[in-house]
Amino acid sequence: MFVFGLAVLFKLFSIQFLQGDKYRALVEKRDVKNVTIPANRGNVYADDGSLLATSIPKYNIAIDAVISPTSKFEEFIKPLCDSLSNYSGKSSSYYEKSIRKARANKNQYLLLARNINYTDYTRFRSFPLLKLGAIPGGLIVNQQTKREFPMGSIAQRSIGYERFDDDGNVTRAGIDGAFGEKYLRGTDGKRLKQKIGKNKWKPLTDYNQVEPKDGYDVYTTLDVNIQDIAHHSLLGQLEYYEAEHGCVVVMDVKTGEVKAISNLAKTSKGNYYEKRNYAVWESHEPGSTFKVMALMAALEDKVVDTATIVDTKKGMKRFYGRSIYDSHHGGYGKISAARALEVSSNIGLATIIDENYSENPKRFLNRLKKWNLNEPLGVSIKGEGIPDIPEPGDKKWSKNALPSMAYGYNLSLTPLQTLAFYNAIANDGEMLKPRFIKAVKEFDKEIEVFEKTVTNKKICSDKTLGEIQEILKNVVERGTGSRLYSPDFSMAGKTGTAQTEYWMEDWQENKRYISSFAGYFPAENPKYSCIVVIHKPSIEKGYYGADVTGPVFKRIAQKIFTDTPLIDELESLEVKTSLVQKEYDGYYETAKTYKTIMPNLVGMPAMDALALLENMDVEVKVKLNGRGIVKEQSVNKSTKLKHNQTVILKAS
Numbered sequence: 153m154f155v156f157g158l159a160v161l162f163k164l165f166s167i168q169f170l171q172g173d174k175y176r177a178l179v180e181k182r183d184v185k186n187v188t189i190p191a192n193r194g195n196v197y198a199d200d201g202s203l204l205a206t207s208i209p210k211y212n213i214a215i216d217a218v219i220s221p222t223s224k225f226e227e228f229i230k231p232l233c234d235s236l237s238n239y240s241g242k243s244s245s246y247y248e249k250s251i252r253k254a255r256a257n258k259n260q261y262l263l264l265a266r267n268i269n270y271t272d273y274t275r276f277r278s279f280p281l282l283k284l285g286a287i288p289g290g291l292i293v294n295q296q297t298k299r300e301f302p303m304g305s306i307a308q309r310s311i312g313y314e315r316f317d318d319d320g321n322v323t324r325a326g327i328d329g330a331f332g333e334k335y336l337r338g339t340d341g342k343r344l345k346q347k348i349g350k351n352k353w354k355p356l357t358d359y360n361q362v363e364p365k366d367g368y369d370v371y372t373t374l375d376v377n378i379q380d381i382a383h384h385s386l387l388g389q390l391e392y393y394e395a396e397h398g399c400v401v402v403m404d405v406k407t408g409e410v411k412a413i414s415n416l417a418k419t420s421k422g423n424y425y426e427k428r429n430y431a432v433w434e435s436h437e438p439g440s441t442f443k444v445m446a447l448m449a450a451l452e453d454k455v456v457d458t459a460t461i462v463d464t465k466k467g468m469k470r471f472y473g474r475s476i477y478d479s480h481h482g483g484y485g486k487i488s489a490a491r492a493l494e495v496s497s498n499i500g501l502a503t504i505i506d507e508n509y510s511e512n513p514k515r516f517l518n519r520l521k522k523w524n525l526n527e528p529l530g531v532s533i534k535g536e537g538i539p540d541i542p543e544p545g546d547k548k549w550s551k552n553a554l555p556s557m558a559y560g561y562n563l564s565l566t567p568l569q570t571l572a573f574y575n576a577i578a579n580d581g582e583m584l585k586p587r588f589i590k591a592v593k594e595f596d597k598e599i600e601v602f603e604k605t606v607t608n609k610k611i612c613s614d615k616t617l618g619e620i621q622e623i624l625k626n627v628v629e630r631g632t633g634s635r636l637y638s639p640d641f642s643m644a645g646k647t648g649t650a651q652t653e654y655w656m657e658d659w660q661e662n663k664r665y666i667s668s669f670a671g672y673f674p675a676e677n678p679k680y681s682c683i684v685v686i687h688k689p690s691i692e693k694g695y696y697g698a699d700v701t702g703p704v705f706k707r708i709a710q711k712i713f714t715d716t717p718l719i720d721e722l723e724s725l726e727v728k729t730s731l732v733q734k735e736y737d738g739y740y741e742t743a744k745t746y747k748t749i750m751p752n753l754v755g756m757p758a759m760d761a762l763a764l765l766e767n768m769d770v771e772v773k774v775k776l777n778g779r780g781i782v783k784e785q786s787v788n789k790s791t792k793l794k795h796n797q798t799v800i801l802k803a804s
Contacts (some may be wrong), residue, residue: 153688154684155572161492163573166272175722190210191337191338191339191340191341191364191365191366191367192207192208192297192338192364192366192367193297193328193332193337193338193366193367193597194207194334194335194336194337194338194366194367194368194369194370195207195209195369195370196311196327196328196336196370196372197347197369197370197371197372198372198375198376198379199369199372199373199374199375199409199411199590200376201370202302204301204302204311204372204374204376205299205300205301205302205311205328205562205646206299206300206302206507207269207297207298207299207300207301207725208269208297208298208299209269209273209295209296209297210267210268210269210295210296210297210298211265211267211268211269211270211272211273211283211292211294211295211296212263212265212266212267212293212294212296213263213264213265213268213273213275213276213292213295214262214263214264214266214292214294214295214529215251215254215262215264215281215282215290215291215292216261216262216286216290216291216292217251217254217255217259217260217262217290217484218255218258218259218260218290219260219286219287219288219290220281220284220288220289220290220525221288222777224281224284224288224289225255225271225281225687228280228281229248229251229252229281230244231280231281232247232251232279232280232281232282233245233247233251235279235280235704236264236279236707238273238788239265239272239276240265250262250402255374255642256329259528260300260792261292263528264276273293277291283535286511286556286774299313299328305803310326310327310374310413310414310415310429310533311326311327311328311372311612312325312327312328312329312330312533313325313326313328313329313334314325314328314333314336314337325429325534325535326429326533326534327370327372327532327549327588327589328370329533329534330533330534330588331370331531331532331589331592335368335370335592335599335600336367336368336370337365337367338362338364338365338366338367338368339364339365340461340764341362341363341364341365342362343362343558343777349464357765366786368592368593368594368599369592369594369595370591370592371589371590371593372406372588372589372590372593373407373409373410373411373587373588373589373590374410374411374412374413374588375411375412378402378411378412378708379412379413379414380414380759381410381415381707381708381711381712382402382413382414382708383402383412383414383416384757384780385400385704385707385708385711386398386399386400386414386416386684386686386704387414387416387424387780388780389686389700389701389703390416390418390424390621390686391424391703392421392693393689393690393693393694393700394418394689394690394693395418395686395687395688395689395690395700396417396418396687396688397415397416397417397427397428397430397687397688398415398416398430398684398685398686398687398701399411399414399415399416399430399431399434399567399684399685400412400414400431400433400681400683400684400685400703400704400708400711401413401567401568401682402569402572402680402681402682403575403580403586403681403682404679404680405575405579405672405679405680405681406579407570407587407604407676408572408575408584408585408586408587408604408605409587409590409604410586410587410706411680412589412712413429413431413588415427415428415429415430415431416427416773417430419564429533429535430565430567430610430685431566431683431685432531432533432535432536432537432539432566432568433535433536433537433561433566434566435537435538435539435540435565435566436564436565436566436650436652436666437560437561437563437564437650437652437666438560438563438564438565438570438648438650438668439559439560439561439648439649439650439666439668439697440496440498440559440632440647440648440649440650440668440679440697441560441570441574441647441648441668441669441670441697441708442497442557442559442560442563442565442570442648443493443501443558443559443560443646444493444573444574444577444620444624444646445520445523445525445573446501446504446505446557446558446559446634447489447492447493447496447504447620447623448506448611448612448616448620449516449520449758450489450505450508451489451612451616451619451620452519452613452616452712453515453516453519453611454506455504455508455509455783456504456508457489458488458489458623459488459489459490459618460488460489460504461486461487461488461489462486462487462488462489462492462497462500462503462504463485463486463503464478464483464484464485464486464487464492464497464499464500464503465483465485465499465686466482466483466485467480467481467482467483467484467499468483468499469499469502469503469505471502471551471552471555472550472551472555474552475560476498476499476502476555477498477499478497478498478499478500479498479649479696480495481496483499484497484500487500489504489586490619490622490623490626493623493627493631493646494623494626494627494631494632495632496627496631496632496646496647497558501558501559502555502556502559503555504558505514505554505555505557505558506554506555506558509554509646510551510554513543513553513554514543514544516554516557517541517543518603520541521541522715523573523583523608523611524583524607524608525539525541525565525569525573526539526541527539528569529568529569529585529586529607530585531568531585531586531587531588531612532587532588532589532801533588536566536568537564537566537569538619539563539564539565539566539569540563540564541557541563542562542563545641548562558646559652561650567668567683567685568683570668570670570683571586571670571681571682571683572584572585572586573609573611573671574645574646574670574671574683575681576608577611577617577620577621577624577672578621578644578672578678578681579613580617580752581609581612581614581617582606582608582609582611583607583608583612584604584605584606584607584738585604585605585606585607587602587604587605589602590602608622617786621644621675622648624644624645624671625644625675627644627645627646627647628643628644628645628671628675631647632646632647632696632697632718633645633646633647633669633698633702634698635668635698635699635702636698636703636705636706638706638742639709641673641674641709641713642673642674642675642676643671643672643673643674643705643709643742644671644672644673644678645669645670645671645672645682645704645705646669646670646671647668647669647696647697647701647702648666648667648668648669648670648697648701649666649667649668649695649696649697650665650666650668651663651664651665651666652664652665652688663691664688665684665688665691665695666685666687666688667685667686667690667695667697667700667701667728668683668684668685668686668697668701669683669684669697669701669702669704669705670682670684671683671705673709673713679741680709680712682705682708682709684701684702684704684708685701686700686701686704720744743753747793748768748769748770748793749791749792749793750785750787750788750789750791750792750793750799751764751789751790752785753765753782753789753801754782754783754784754785755781755782756781756782757780757781757782758776758781758801758803759782761782761801761803762774762776762801768793769791770794770797771795771796772793772796772797772798772799773796773797773798773799774798774799774800774801775798775799775800775801776801776803777800777801777802777803778802778804779804780803780804781803781804782801782802782803783802783803784801784802785799785800785801785802786798786799786800786801787799
């Protein structure tokens with residue numbers, strides 16, 4: 153025993169000092185490295201705490217078929233394969249054959265399951281042999297996180313993302329992109345892995361050397377109910393008019409909080425999805441919605457008043473060799489400045505601005521600059537479009553520049569920049585920066601709170617403000633937006649119709665327009681401001697703002713105050729359209745009648761169908777494909793439902 157002990161000591165000394173370099177080199181050849189374990193990205197919530205985006209851990213489970221001792225392997229191989237069979241439905245003999253073949257071939261990485269959730273992961277860890285861990289059970293776990301959007305495609309672009317390509321370049325979009333680096337990303341962890349061939353890596357242990365720290369949670373200003381209303385109102389109009397793309401933004405007048413933002417574009421197959429954040433990014437000629445700014449500048453500079461008479465001729469007038477037309481056949485003749493805005497006369501506004509500013513155009517431009525219309529809003533979302541308001545000396549400047557600007561051409565703004573100005577009119581002159589974020593939190597602890605940001609305390613005098621507010625109300629009551637008027641619900645705003653791509657050679661054969669409507673509601677004591685912009689609607693169906701975008705604005709306004717009632721407002725508004733009442737009565741009767749029998753859900757809004765099925769006396773699992781109106785249901789109507797039965801609804 154003494155001699156044996158001396159031999160052991162000699163061998164240890166030899167390995168440590170005489171052959172140490174050799175064995176250290178062998179260790180290095182095994183290619184062991186610290187691998188980054190991404191932290192769970194923080195959640196993104198709506199203003200009521202509803203989940204908008206979350207990082208869900210996903211797992212790949214594999215087995216090292218070589219590492220287990222023969223005794224353990226033979227003892228647990230059969231029960232392990234039985235467990236795998238119960239999980240996947242494949243036969244136990246299939247798994248036993250695969251694992252034994254991998255052991256014979258000295259395969260240290262045999263994939264058993266891919267992209268499973270945490271519940272299934274814990275189930276795998278309880279399986280025979282695998283429950284022994286990495287050593288000697290051979291369990292290999294690779295964890296990754298995937299970003300999920302519980303609301304589906306609704307506001308997905310505005311919620312956003314942060315993505316890295318193989319070269320390390322990052323793309324940041326929406327709220328997630330804007331606040332990813334500072335708040336949502338978290339701190340990555342570390343885990344030791346060993347290369348086992350064919351560019352595969354196996355964890356050396358079943359724990360992390362450095363645990364990842366999750367990112368903070370971001371609470372947005374978005375209201376899920378208003379967002380759903382805005383999204384489907386816009387979608388329905390885009391589909392009907394076969395438009396190229398469009399956007400809608402709803403903002404709280406007093407706080408500047410964006411309550412809804414939807415951006416939809418048509419695919420080659422005719423469907424619509426959130427391709428780009430048009431409301432924030434797309435800077436374009438606003439058309440007639442800019443006439444409000446033009447007349448406000450003239451009123452504030454006291455070069456005209458609302459009663460000033462302007463001659464709009466017979467619908468055509470030449471300015472510096474170029475003709476300007478009004479849409480009304482035969483023109484409006486001599487009308488007041490206020491009436492020129494109500495009927496959206498191009499000639500009227502061009503005449504007012506040209507006659508009073510042509511000798512000193514910088515006076516008009518300085519008024520626009522005082523309102524910060526020449527500068528981006530500086531919102532938190534990346535990629536905000538740059539406004540373009542030309543000045544004398546610029547390539548775009550000519551004698552016709554000023555009269556063109558008066559009715560919304562020869563300059564560009566984003567929809568959000570236009571809305572911020574209209575919101576200031578509704579907010580008694582106080583201009584606010586649109587706000588998408590309320591707070592950043594770690595569980596219930598507030599890390600940072602975002603308050604409203606005032607960019608201009610008073611954009612104009614109370615006199616000018618009151619006059620413009622009255623005109624915008626009259627636009628809906630007796631102007632270009634009169635088809636939107638309802639005696640039960642007051643709205644104020646301005647229609648807009650602008651030619652686009654008119655510089656292209658084929659415009660006369662293929663005319664293209666941008667339709668818009670910007671305003672607020674109710675007209676008295678406004679609660680929300682809203683802008684709707686739709687690009688390139690089918691001119692065969694219509695292209696004027698009052699026809700294309702105005703109805704979207706009205707639908708959003710009325711549904712907000714019927715689906716999201718404000719008690720102090722409803723006492724005076726009493727809004728209840730026949731269509732909404734009919735939908736509610738139908739839903740209520742269906743909910744009372746069908747408790748265990750499958751109802752006919754085709755034609756019902758998807759959200760109502762989900763609520764109805766989830767509140768039946770028999771518990772069913774509902775899978776919804778698509779958004780909008782239910783088109784198909786997997787279970788026929790009048791069928792007796794079973795407990796835990798799956799019902800698939802297809803909506804569009």
